[in-house]
Amino acid sequence: MKKRRIGILGATGLVGQRLAHMLADHPWFEITAVAASDRSVGKRYGEATPWRLQFPMPATVANMTVGPCEPPLDCDLVISSLPGGIAAEAEPAFAAAGYPVISNSSALRMESDVPLVIPEVNWRHVELIDAQRRLRGWDRGFVLTNPNCSAIALVLALAPLHERFGLESVAVTTMQAISGAGYPGVASIDITDNVVPYIESEEEKLEEEPGKLLGTLAGDRIASADFRMSAQCNRVNVQDGHLESVRLSLRSKASIDDVREALSTWTSLPQELRLPSAPEYPVIVRDEPNRPQPRLDRDVAGGMATVVGRIGPDSIFDWKMTVLGNNVIRGAAGAAILNAELLVALEKI
Ligand code: NAP
Numbered sequence: 087m088k089k090r091r092i093g094i095l096g097a098t099g100l101v102g103q104r105l106a107h108m109l110a111d112h113p114w115f116e117i118t119a120v121a122a123s124d125r126s127v128g129k130r131y132g133e134a135t136p137w138r139l140q141f142p143m144p145a146t147v148a149n150m151t152v153g154p155c156e157p158p159l160d161c162d163l164v165i166s167s168l169p170g171g172i173a174a175e176a177e178p179a180f181a182a183a184g185y186p187v188i189s190n191s192s193a194l195r196m197e198s199d200v201p202l203v204i205p206e207v208n209w210r211h212v213e214l215i216d217a218q219r220r221l222r223g224w225d226r227g228f229v230l231t232n233p234n235c236s237a238i239a240l241v242l243a244l245a246p247l248h249e250r251f252g253l254e255s256v257a258v259t260t261m262q263a264i265s266g267a268g269y270p271g272v273a274s275i276d277i278t279d280n281v282v283p284y285i286e287s288e289e290e291k292l293e294e295e296p297g298k299l300l301g302t303l304a305g306d307r308i309a310s311a312d313f314r315m316s317a318q319c320n321r322v323n324v325q326d327g328h329l330e331s332v333r334l335s336l337r338s339k340a341s342i343d344d345v346r347e348a349l350s351t352w353t354s355l356p357q358e359l360r361l362p363s364a365p366e367y368p369v370i371v372r373d374e375p376n377r378p379q380p381r382l383d384r385d386v387a388g389g390m391a392t393v394v395g396r397i398g399p400d401s402i403f404d405w406k407m408t409v410l411g412n413n414v415i416r417g418a419a420g421a422a423i424l425n426a427e428l429l430v431a432l433e434k435i
Contacts, residue, residue: 087114089115090426091115091117091118091119091160091161091162092109092115092117092118092119092163092164093118093159093160093161093163093164094106094121094164094165094167095122095164095165095166095167095173095176095177096121096172096190097120097131097147097152098126098131098134098135098136098152099122099268099269100138100268100269101167101268102120102122102167103137103139104414104415104419105117105167105422106120106131107139107144108363108415108419110144110146112362112423114362114426114427114430117146117147118160119159119161120150120153121154121159122134122152122155124154126152127153127154129151129152130148130149130151131150131151131152132148132149134152138269155176156179157179157180157183158183159185161185162185162435163186163187163426164180164185164186164188165187165188165190165422165426166190167191167419167422168191169191170193171193173191173194174191174193177189177193177194178222178229180227181222181224181227181229182227183227184224184227185227186226186227186230186429186434187227187228187229187230188422188429189230189232189422190418190419190422192287194231195233195234195291195298196295198306198307199214199217199218199222199306199307200214200218200229200230201213201230201308202231202295202308203230203232203299203425203428204232204241204299204421205356205424205425206242206245206353206354206355206356207241207242207299207300207354208299208300209354209356209428209432210303211303212428212429212434213303214303214307214308215230230425232418232425234288234291234295234417235262235266235411235418236262236266236288236291236317236411236417237291237292237296237299238392238411238416238421239328239410239417240296240409241295241296242368242391242392242416243332243392243407243409244256244296244300244334245300245352246348246349246369247334247336247340248311248313249348249352251337251338252313253300253335253337254313254314254334254337255313255314255315255316255334255403256313256316256332256334257316257317257332257334257403258315258316258317258318258331259318259330259331260318260320260329260331261320261328261329261330262285262288262319262321262322262328262413263322263324263326263380264322264324265325266413266417267285272321277321277322277323278323281322282321283318284319284320284321285319285320285321288317288319289317289318289319292319293316296311296315297310297315299311325380326380326384326412326413327380327381327383327384327410327411327412327413328380328410328411328413328417329378329379330408331406332406332408332409333400333405333406334404334407335404335405336404336405342398345397345405346371350370351367352369353366354368356368356424356427356428359428359431361427361428362427363390363420363423364390364424364427365387365388367387367391368391368392369391369392369394370387370392371393371395372393377396378395378408384410384411384412385412385415388415388420389414389415389416390415390416390420392409392410392411394407394410395408396408
C-alpha cells in the first residue's frame with residue numbers, strides 16, 4: 087500500500103511530538119508536513135520544538151520546515167493537535183479545502199454532524215462523514231474528532247458493560263496527569279506538593295462526550311445514549327496517565343465474574359481488522375488490590391489499552407472500579423492514529 091502523507095497541525099506541542107514519534111516508522115503513514123504558530127513558522131522543526139520525549143527526535147521530521155496552520159499543506163490528510171480556539175477556525179478551513187482532518191481538539195467534538203470516535207466503541211459513527219459533507223458543502227474534506235483524554239480511558243471501560251448490561255448511571259472522579267495540560271502546562275509552583283481540584287471545562291466534556299460516544303447514528307446526527315453521568319476532575323502531580331475512580335449502576339443484573347469477563351474479553355472491529363495500532367485487548371483487567379497505577383501501568387500495550395482494577399460491589403451504585411489511561415498516547419496521539427487507520431480500512435480516506 088502506498089503510504090498516506092500526513093500533515094500535523096500543532097506539531098511542536100506535546101501531542102504533536104508524540105505523533106512525530108509514533109508515525110516515524112508507521113507502515114501506512116508518513117509525515118510530510120508540520121505546522122504550528124507564528125512563533126515556529128519558518129524554523130526547522132528541530133529548532134522550534136521543545137522536545138520532551140525520552141526518545142530521540144526522528145531525523146526526517148527534525149529537518150522539516152514548520153509551516154503555518156492554513157491550507158494548502160503538502161499532505162493527503164491532516165492530524166490536528168491545536169488548542170481549541172485555533173482549531174475552531176483552522177480545522178474547517180482544511181476540511182473545506184479538501185483535506186480529511188482528524189482532530190484532538192475539543193472545538194468541534196459536540197457539533198451534531200461531527201463524528202466523535204473511539205474505533206472500538208463506535209466505529210459505525212464514521213458514516214456521519216457523508217452527512218457532514220452534504221450539510222457543509224464539502225466534497226472530499228471532513229472533520230472527525232477524538233474524544234477528551236479522560237473520556238477515552240473511561241468509555242473504553244464503559245462500552246463493554248453498556249453493550250452487555252446497559253448503563254444506568256456513572257460517577258467518575260479523575261486524577262489527571264500534568265502532561266494533559268500541554269507544554270509548559272501547569273506552573274510547577276502550582277502543582278508541586280499539591281492537587282488542583284479544577285481543570286477548565288473538563289467536567290463538562292466528561293459529562294457530555296460519553297453519551298455521544300455510546301449513542302446511535304440517527305440520520306444526520308447521533309442520538310445520545312440514555313444514562314446519567316457525573317464527573318469531578320483534579321490535576322495531580324503525575325507526569326503521564328490519568329487515573330479515574332468510577333462508580334456505576336447497570337440496567338440488568340451482573341455478577342462480579344460477568345463484569346470482569348465482559349471487560350477483559352471485549353474486542354471490536356480494530357482487533358478484527360488487525361489495525362497496526364490496535365491493542366490485542368482494549369481493556370486489561372488487573373486483580374492486585376493496588377493496581378492500576380500511572381507509573382506502572384500507563385505503557386501497557388504501548389499505552390493503547392485502558393487498565394481496570396479494584397472491581398467490586400458498591401453500596402450506593404452497583405459497582406466501583408479504578409480506570410487508568412495514557413492521556414498522551416491512547417488519549418491523544420495514538421487515538422488519532424487509530425482513527426486514521428480505521429478510516430483507511432473503511433475506505434473513507
Ligand atoms: P501544547 O503542548 O500546548 O501544544 C500546542 C500546539 O499548538 C503547539 O504546536 C503550538 O505551536 C500550536 N499553537 C498554539 N497556538 C497556535 C496558534 N495561534 N496558531 C497555530 N498553532 C498554534 O498542547 P498539547 O498538549 O499538544 O495539546 C494539543 C491539543 O490536543 C489541545 O487541543 C488539547 O486539548 C488536546 N489534547 C491534549 C492531550 C494531552 O494529554 N496533552 C490529550 C487529549 C487532547 P507553537 O509551539 O508554535 O506555539
